[in-house]
Amino acid sequence: MFDDDSRTPTNQFPAYPPRLEPLDLSEPRFQPHDRECLVCYLQRMADYGCARHQFTRHYQRISAPRATSLLERLRGWGGCCCECEIFWNVYVPNPALVDLGEDERIVWSPSCLSVRRGSSQPCELWIRRSQ
Numbered sequence: 001m002f003d004d005d006s007r008t009p010t011n012q013f014p015a016y017p018p019r020l021e022p023l024d025l026s027e028p029r030f031q032p033h034d035r036e037c038l039v040c041y042l043q044r045m046a047d048y049g050c051a052r053h054q055f056t057r058h059y060q061r062i063s064a065p066r067a068t069s070l071l072e073r074l075r076g077w078g079g080c081c082c083e084c085e086i087f088w089n090v091y092v093p094n095p096a097l098v099d100l101g102e103d104e105r106i107v108w109s110p111s112c113l114s115v116r117r118g119s120s121q122p123c124e125l126w127i128r129r130s131q
């Protein structure tokens with residue numbers, strides 16, 4: 001199914017085609033919800049395809065304007081080029097709170113547990129992938 005077996009997909013991202021054209025991020029459907037965390041936002045945006053960090057940048061501008069090194073930090077943790085890698089390499093669903101299928105995909109998840117405004121951290125639904 002996935003030829004590159006060094007990566008384990010953890011959510012729906014790899015199932016969607018890459019979207020390489022720029023998005024109109026002013027559209028309402030692309031807006032982060034109030035106090036929605038970065039990773040739940042990115043999970044929600046997975047429906048629109050891989051957007052090469054456009055969603056991460058948008059979240060940072062709108063929801064965490066002071067987290068100017070967010071993208072750099074994610075890149076350092078293995079999310080070099082796009083949002084898919086954040087789910088492959090950086091954050092995985094917290095199995096204590098999220099139902100996962102055998103292939104690690106999300107079967108059921110509560111909606112975002114919220115973070116304080118301005119935070120660039122994930123909510124408790126996500127944990128760092130162990131190194």
Ligand SMILES: [Zn+2]
Nearest residue numbers: 050082083084
């Ligand atoms: Zn991608």
Ligand SMILES: [Zn+2]
Nearest residue numbers: 037040112123
């Ligand atoms: Zn969340």
